[in-house]
Amino acid sequence: xxxxxxxxxxxxxxxxxxxxxxxxxxxxxxxxxxxxxxxxxxxxxxxxxxxxxxxxxxxxxxxxxxxxxxxxxxxxxxxxxxxxxxxxxxxxxxxxxxxxxxxxxxxxxxxxxxxxxxxxxxxxxxxxxxxxxxxxxxxxxxxxxxxxxxxxxxxxxxxxxxxxxxxxxxxxxxxxxxxxxxxxxxxxxxxxxxxxxxxxxxxxxxxxxxxxxxxxxxxxxxxxxxxxxxxxxxxxxxxxxxxxxxxxxxxxxxxxxxxxxxxxxxxxxxxxxxxxxxxxxxxxxxxxxxxxxxxxxxxxxxxxxxxxxxxxxxxxxxxxxxxxxxxxxxxxxxxxxxxxxxxxxxxxxxxxxxxxxxxxxxxxxxxxxxxxxxxxxxxxxxxxxxxxxxxxxxxxxxxxxxxxxxxxxxxxxxxxxxxxxxxxxx
Amino acid sequence: xxxxxxxxxxxxxxxxxxxxxxxxxxxxxxxxxxxxxxxxxxxxxxxxxxxxxxxxxxxxxxxxxxxxxxxxxxxxxxxxxxxxxxxxxxxxxxxxxxxxxxxxxxxxxxxxxxxxxxxxxxxxxxxxxxxxxxxxxxxxxxxxxxxxxxxxxxxxxxxxxxxxxxxxxxxxxxxxxxxxxxxxxxxxxxxxxxxxxxxxxxxxxxxxxxxxxxxxxxxxxxxxxxxxxxxxxxxxxxxxxxxxxxxxxxxxxxx
Numbered sequence: 001x002x003x004x005x006x007x008x009x010x011x012x013x014x015x016x017x018x019x020x021x022x023x024x025x026x027x028x029x030x031x032x033x034x035x036x037x038x039x040x041x042x043x044x045x046x047x048x049x050x051x052x053x054x055x056x057x058x059x060x061x062x063x064x065x066x067x068x069x070x071x072x073x074x075x076x077x078x079x080x081x082x083x084x085x086x087x088x089x090x091x092x093x094x095x096x097x098x099x100x101x102x103x104x105x106x107x108x109x110x111x112x113x114x115x116x117x118x119x120x121x122x123x124x125x126x127x128x129x130x131x132x133x134x135x136x137x138x139x140x141x142x143x144x145x146x147x148x149x150x151x152x153x154x155x156x157x158x159x160x161x162x163x164x165x166x167x168x169x170x171x172x173x174x175x176x177x178x179x180x181x182x183x184x185x186x187x188x189x190x191x192x193x194x195x196x197x198x199x200x201x202x203x204x205x206x207x208x209x210x211x212x213x214x215x216x217x218x219x220x221x222x223x224x225x226x227x228x229x230x231x232x233x234x235x236x237x238x239x240x241x242x243x244x245x246x247x248x249x250x251x252x253x254x255x256x257x258x259x260x261x262x263x264x265x266x267x268x269x270x271x272x273x274x275x276x277x278x279x280x281x282x283x284x285x286x287x288x289x290x291x292x293x294x295x296x297x298x299x300x301x302x303x304x305x306x307x308x309x310x311x312x313x314x315x316x317x318x319x320x321x322x323x324x325x326x327x328x329x330x331x332x333x334x335x336x337x338x339x340x341x342x343x344x345x346x347x348x349x350x351x352x353x354x355x356x357x358x359x360x361x362x363x364x365x366x367x368x369x370x371x372x373x374x375x376x377x378x379x380x381x382x383x384x385x386x387x388x389x390x391x392x393x394x395x396x397x398x399x400x401x402x403x404x405x406x407x408x409x410x411x412x413x414x415x416x417x418x419x420x421x422x423x424x425x426x
Numbered sequence: 427x428x429x430x431x432x433x434x435x436x437x438x439x440x441x442x443x444x445x446x447x448x449x450x451x452x453x454x455x456x457x458x459x460x461x462x463x464x465x466x467x468x469x470x471x472x473x474x475x476x477x478x479x480x481x482x483x484x485x486x487x488x489x490x491x492x493x494x495x496x497x498x499x500x501x502x503x504x505x506x507x508x509x510x511x512x513x514x515x516x517x518x519x520x521x522x523x524x525x526x527x528x529x530x531x532x533x534x535x536x537x538x539x540x541x542x543x544x545x546x547x548x549x550x551x552x553x554x555x556x557x558x559x560x561x562x563x564x565x566x567x568x569x570x571x572x573x574x575x576x577x578x579x580x581x582x583x584x585x586x587x588x589x590x591x592x593x594x595x596x597x598x599x600x601x602x603x604x605x606x607x608x609x610x611x612x613x614x615x616x617x618x619x620x621x622x623x624x625x626x627x628x629x630x631x632x633x634x635x636x637x638x639x640x641x642x643x644x645x646x647x648x649x650x651x652x653x654x655x656x657x658x659x660x661x662x663x664x665x666x667x668x669x670x671x672x673x674x675x676x677x678x679x680x681x
Binding site for chain 2: 147187190192195196198199206208209210211217220221224227228231232235236237238240250251252253254255256257272274278280281282283284310312314318319320321322324325326327328329330344345346347348350374376377378380381382383385386391392393394397398400401402403404405406407408409410411412413414416417
C-alpha cells in the first residue's frame with residue numbers, strides 16, 4: 001500500500017518536474033558582460049620612399065593608400081576608436097640611425113574627427129626609411145593596455161630596412177604581453193621578401209595577411225578588418241600561469257584562459273569538481289612560429305596523485321593555425337567509496353589538467369616566449385548513464401506484443417475447447 | 427500474387443528511401459534566411475550561423491575562417507562550401523574544411539570532399555562534410571557527437587607560398603541533412619557542449635565543502651517518456667489480439 005502510494009507520488013513529481021523544466025537554459029554566450037572599453041584599432045601606414053612607385057592601376061601606391069584611408073574613415077563604425085600612425089614620413093636624410101626613428105602618430109587613438117583625420121592623411125608624402133619594428137612597438141603603446149583585444153593593421157610595400165629589431169620578433173614579443181594584440185598585415189604589390197616578413201608578423205600575433213593589388217582590394221580589406229575588430233574585440237581570455245606540477249598549479253573556475261607553453265614542456269592547472277558535476281576542458285595551441293610539419297597536442301585530466309582519468313588528443317600535419325583537443329570527465333557512479341548521505345558536506349575533487357605538446361622547432365626557431373595556449377574550463381551537472389529502460393518502444397514492439405497476444409488467445413481458446421469437450425464426455 | 431508485390435515494393439521503398447536525401451541535389455538555403463557576410467578567425471571569435479543560413483564572405487588565401495552552429499540530438503548536419511578564385515594562382519592547392527564540437531574535438535566526416543585538391547587553373551573548388559548523427563547522450567570518455575555548438579573551420583592546407591594573401595570568395599552553407607529527433611529516455615546530456623567563452627577567474631582560496639546534492643530518488647522507475655506510451659499501447663493491443671484469438675477458436679454458432 002505504502003509502496004503504491006509512493007510510486008504514485010513519484011510519478012506525479014516526475015510529471016511536475018518535466019513540466020517545470022521547460023526550455024534548456026540559455027547558452028553562456030548570452031551572459032557575456034558588456035565590455036567597458038570601445039574597440040581600438042590603429043592603422044600603421046608605410047610612407048617610405050618606395051611608396052612613390054606608380055604600379056597599382058597606374059597610380060602611385062601612396063595615393064591608393066590615401067584613398068583607401070579616406071573611405072575607411074568615412075565608413076568607420078560609430079563606437080570604434082581609430083588611430084593612424086605613419087613610418088618613414090618625415091626624415092629626408094641618408095643617416096640610417098636617424099631615419100630608423102622616424103615614426104609618428106598623426107591621428108591619436110580615440111573617437112575620430114573625420115575631417116581632421118582625412119586632412120592629416122592627405123598631407124603625407126613618401127619620404128624615408130621603413131622602421132616597421134619600431135612602428136609596431138609604438139602602435140602597441142598608442143593602443144594602451146586593457147582587458148579587450150587591440151588590433152593593428154599594418155600596410156606596407158617594402159620590407160623593414162631597420163632591423164634589428166626584426167619586426168617579426170617584435171610582433172611575437174608584443175603578442176606575449178598581457179594585453180591581447182592582433183596584427184593584420186597588408187602588402188601593397190608585395191615581393192617574396194615582403195610577403196615572408198608580413199606572413200611572419202601576422203602568424204606571430206594570430207592576424208591575417210593580404211596581398212593588395214588594387215585600390216578596391218585594399219579598401220575592402222581594411223574595412224573588413226576594422227569591422228572585425230568591432231565584432232570580436234571582447235573575446236579575451238584571462239592570462240594564467242600554469243606550473244610544472246600539479247601541487248602548486250593555479251586553481252581555475254569555469255571560463256577561458258590563455259597561457260604560453262614552450263616546446264616539449266608541460267603546463268598544469270587544477271579545477272575543483274564537486275560530486276555530481278562534470279568537468280569539461282579544451283585546449284588549443286597556436287602555431288605562431290615555423291615548426292616542423294607534424295605536430296600534436298595532448299590534454300590529460302589526472303587525480304591529485306597523478307592517476308590519469310581521461311585524455312583528449314589530436315595530431316596533424318601541415319599548415320594550420322591551432323591544434324586543439326578536449327575532454328569530459330565526471331566521477332563514475334558506483335565508485336568504491338560509500339556514497340555520503342544527502343546533506344553532508346563533502347570536499348570537491350581536485351582534478352589536475354596537464355597540457356603537453358609535440359611540436360618540433362625548425363632550425364633557428366626561437367623557443368621563447370612559448371606558444372600561445374588557450375584553455376577553456378567548464379563545470380556542469382553530470383549526465384548520468386541512462387539506466388536500462390525496462391520499457392520498450394517502436395512498431396516492432398507493438399507487432400511482437402500483438403502477435404504474442406493473438407497466439408496466447410488462440411492457444412487459450414483451443415485449450416478451453418478441448419477441456420470443455422473432455423469435461424462433457426466424462 | 428498481390429501480397430508479394432506489395433512486400434517487395436515496400437522493401438524497395440525501405441532501401442531506397444533513406445538513400446534519397448543523400449542523392450538529392452546540392453542543399454539550398456532556407457527561404458528568407460539572411461546572408462551572413464562575416465567570419466571569425468578563431469574558436470573564440472567564430473561567427474554564429476544557423477542551419478540553412480547562407481554565408482558569403484571575401485577573404486585572403488591563407489585565412490582561417492571560423493563559423494559556429496548549434497546542433498541538437500538526432501540531427502545530421504552537412505557543411506558545403508565553395509571557394510572561388512578571382513585571380514590566377516601559381517600552382518595546385520589543397521583546401522580543407524574541419525568541424526569541431528563544443529570541446530574543440532575534431533569531428534569525423536562520413537561523406538563529402540573534406541580536403542579537395544584543386545588545379546592551378548580551376549576557378550573554384552567545392553568542399554563538403556556530412557557529420558555523424560548527434561547522440562542525445564554519450565559516455566564522458568567517448569568522442570561521440572553531442573548536442574551543442576559545432577565549429578566549422580575553412581582554410582587552405584597546402585599551396586605554393588606565393589599564392590598566400592590572394593583574394594578568394596567563400597560561399598558556405600550548413601544544412602540539416604536529416605533530423606530524427608530523440609527521446610529523452612535514451613539518456614540526456616544535462617548541459618549542451620557549449621563553450622563557456624567568458625574570461626575565467628583564477629581562484630585564490632581552496633574550495634569550500636558543499637552539501638551533497640539531493641538525488642532524484644525512485645531510481646528503479648524509468649522517467650516519464652514515450653516508452654511508457656509505447657509499452658502501454660503494446661499491452662492493450664496484445665489484450666485485444668488475445669480476445670480476438672480466443673474468439674476465433676469458438677465454434678461458429680448454429681443458426
